[in-house]
Structures are given as C-alpha cells and as structure tokens.
Amino acid sequence: MILNFFNQFMSPTLLGIPLIMLAMLFPSALFPKPTKHWLNNRLSTLQAWFLMMFTKQLFLPINTPGHKWALISATLMMFLMTLNLLGLLPYTFTPTAQLSMNMALAVPMWLSTVLLGLRNQPTTSLAHLLPEGTPTALIPPLIIIETISLFIRPLALGVRLTANLTAGHLLIQLIATAAFVLITTMPAVALFTTAVLLLLTLLEVAVALIQAYVFILLLSLYLQENT
Template sequence: MINSLFSQFTPDTLIFLPLQILASFIAILWLIILYPTNFFSGHITYIWNQIRLEALKLIFQNVKNKSAPWISSLSAIFFLILSINLLGLFPYTFSITSHVSFTYSIAIPLWLSVNILGFYLAFNSRLSHLVPQGTPPFLIPFMVWIETLSLFAQPLALGLRLAANLTAGHLLLFLFSSAAWVLSNNLILSSITIVILILIFILEIGVACIQAYVFTSLINFYLDQNI
C-alpha cells in the first residue's frame, strides 16, 4: 500500500538513470553548443556557426542603418527564445515561452522601449502616423482611435502569438503520445498514432524556429517604423 501511495514520486528512469538528469544534461549541452569552446570544436561548431549566420542574415536582411546598433540585442533575444522553444520539446523539460507571463514580460518592455525611442527621436512624425495621408477630415477622430488601439494591440498580439502557438503544439504532442500509449494493445492503430506523433514533433521543431524568427522580426519591424 505504501509503495502504491508514493510510487508517483518515483522518478522515471532510462537504463537506471533518472530522466530529469538526462534533461538537465541536454540543457547543459545546449549551452556548450551556443558558446563553443576549444574542448567542443570541429564540424559541429562549424555547422552551428553557419546556422547562426544564416539565421541572422534572414532576420536582418532589410535592416536600416539607424537600427543597426540593435542587432546584437535582437540576436540575443532570438537565440534565447529559440533555445527555450527547442529545449521545451525534450522529455521532462518545460517551455516557459508557452506561458503569457513570460512572453509578455519580453514583448511589452521591448515594444515600450521601441515606441519611447521613436517618440523621443521624431515626435511629430510618430503623431502623423496616427492619421494616414489623405484621410477625410470627418474620419480623423475615428482614425486616431483606431490607430491608437492598433498600436497598443501590438505587444498583446506579440506575446500571445508566441505562447498560443507553442501551447497548441505541446497539447497536440501530449494528446497523441497519450493516445499511442492507450492504443499500445492495437498494433495498427498505435503504429499510425506514432507516425502522426513523429510528424507533429518534426512540425513542432519548425514551429519553434519560426516563432522565434517571427517574434524577433516583428520587434525589428517596429524598430524600423519608429527610428
């Protein structure tokens, strides 16, 4: 009776090694890949550097000269979100980017700093964006309200997009993995479920990369609009 009561606290193991230790090792290994040393060099470091350079070229291909000093900060944000998204796909790990408390803590300060900088550098130009050119006079009050609402909706959509996409993907992985376990007695149905699960997992890897790219690209776009 005692064993069945406390068995839920017993960690799952793989070859007598707790999976939590394996998950921690993967996180440490990821840091070694991000910050290569002389001990960790060779083809893997070369491949990682090529991926990093190509990703930065893709994100900042249309960057303006005035926003160039922000490239290093935006690159750090990109690789931070990318690392968290990918690490969240490993077993016994948790992706904090699936919670709006984390995504909004990044999105709102970045959006606010970009807009404060824009109003500080070009106050009249930023106000003129609230009224598109050629707007009839009787529509100006409505356009000001609409543009203001759309401005304040930017950080909300920015943080919610990242959290919602990752949450939906993790929910699908959980449902199909649970279904594969429940249907393990039926070889045909479990095989089909496992194949679908693998395809969804591959899709989630792409979603993790794309969402980090979209988040950083939108911040870069807002920056280009303001300076």
C-alpha cells in the first residue's frame, strides 16, 4: 500500500455528499452570540474587545469611506482564522488548504476594491498604472507590467494562503510518520522527532493566525489605494 500524503487535502464525502459546506459552517457555531444584557460574559467581552482592537488598527490609515468594509473584513478574518486553526486538529479537513476556495474569497474582494476605486476616483485609480515622470518610451511596457501586477494580486492572495497551509500540514504529517516508524527501532530519535513535531505544531498555530491576518491586511491595502 502506497501512502499518499495529499489524501488529507481531499474533500471528505459521506454517502457521496461533500462535507466541505459543513466544515465551512462549523466555525459559526463556535462564537458566542452577544446577549441583550448590558454586561456580557467573559468570552463575549473578550471577543468584542479583540474585534474592536483589530478593526481599529486595520482601518486607522484608511479613509472614512473605506470604514464601511470593517464588518466584512473582521468577519472574513475570524472565518479564515477559525478554519485554519480547526484544520490543525486530528482527523479534520481544512477548507482553506483548497486553492479553489481561497480564490473564491480573494477574487471577489479584490475586484470589489478595484471597481470601488474606478467608480469613486477613476483618475487616481488609473494613475497607479503609470508612475509620474515616466519617459515616453517606457510608457507602453510600464502600463502592461502594472496591469499584469494588478491582475496577479488575487492570485497571490489565494496561492499564499494555500501554499503556507499545505506546506505546514505536509511537514507535520511527514514528521509524525517518521516518529511513528522510528519508535520501535530508534526510540531516542523518535523522541527527538516528537519534540520537533510539538514545536512545529506551535509554529503552525502561529502561521494559521498570521496568514489569516495577512490576507485581510493585503485586502485593506488594496482598499486604501482605491478610497
């Protein structure tokens, strides 16, 4: 039997029904719903404080019209963060390790910022395609290069998130498999490998949080250019 390490990234099915939607809806059940009381419990208070601090720091350099994106940005970050962390649990599925899902999140958000800039300030948005003071001979190639870089942005968003999570999951599985195989022949090496695995797991927890933040941070930078 040949072990395929990429099987962990296949969408799970039950009776032929894909379970990816269940995996995507599960994070919403983990967050407490705010009550109507003046004083919430500690978990709700901590959640509200975290969202307030994140939104304040993220939208501080953005103009006032861009503050309308605060709700969807905070929601998307919590969604990505929860999916990334849940994917580190054993016998779970990570939807954010699928390039198709990440591109489905990145392309509409990026396209919305571009269309917003073209509607509200078309001159400034188009000026990003050509730096000021460019020699006449370099105008056509620079416009082509800037246009390509503009359309590569959503691809970079989706690929960055997918590549980081996929590499981390594969590395964890490789080291765990090595520790399991060596435990009977070389217990000392297996113990050392297990310690490395624990440290790598802590690193992947940090990567899961950071990649969700980087995804939203880059979207906020795109929004800042178009508001």
